[in-house]
Amino acid sequence: MPDSARMLTQVVKRFLDFVFILSIAAVVIWPVLMLAFWLNLIGGVDEMRIETYLGFSLAQPDGAQLLHGKGDLDVVSASRYAWLLSYGTREVLSVISLFVVIQLRAVFKSLSDGGAVTAGDASRIGKVGFAIVAWHAIAPCLQYLGGRVVLADLESNVAGLQLHPALELDLIGVFTGLAVIVLSGVLLEAARIREEQALTI
């Protein structure tokens, strides 16, 4: 491996080590905070703003649409289910992130030790691909579900403002995950050929 690539591998490995610690903290601390808020040990559920992905449209007094769009909105809601779903969603996505970081960390550790890509590394990269696809499949469903639960509790008192559940389906993200899965298959074959070459006398 060229020196520049080796240095870059080391830098990425250290960055992944840092992200790993943050991810562990997020996965562990988040449920603890959720429980503390649920039990009103730290503030209360009623005081929480829930970040929810919603679609909105604002109409003029004559009924003509002024603006519309969708995005992450902070909503004040007393619904415990909405609160639980919102923060539970973050926990699910944090777990998926942690899984990806663990796989990538193992791959970069193997590379930074000076070795070539092994069959195990290729398998881990395949798992990252599946996680990317899972993320982009699960996140929109949770977004939509969260929006529905929040809106069921919300009373809009602004004339002309309409809110509706929304989701953002990132097809590029899905195809990126699929591409990573295909590439992992190529790397697996390369690792197999390399092993065969190493045992060719």
Next chain:
Amino acid sequence: MARSVRVNLDRLLLERRMTLTQLSAKVGLTLANLSILKTGKAKAIRFSTLVALCEALECEPGDLLELE
């Protein structure tokens, strides 16, 4: 059942009264590679290696390699 190729290096070294180290020096292969051949872990052998081994052991390829 899948058949495999056995490398009769042990038997030939014994018959020629040669050690693995001596063969390694004659053929130009490392002890590690010869050990891989001897223990049956090799996946393939190059023709150039086969020729060098046969010349060093004064034998035919069929004496060195056996289908089992």
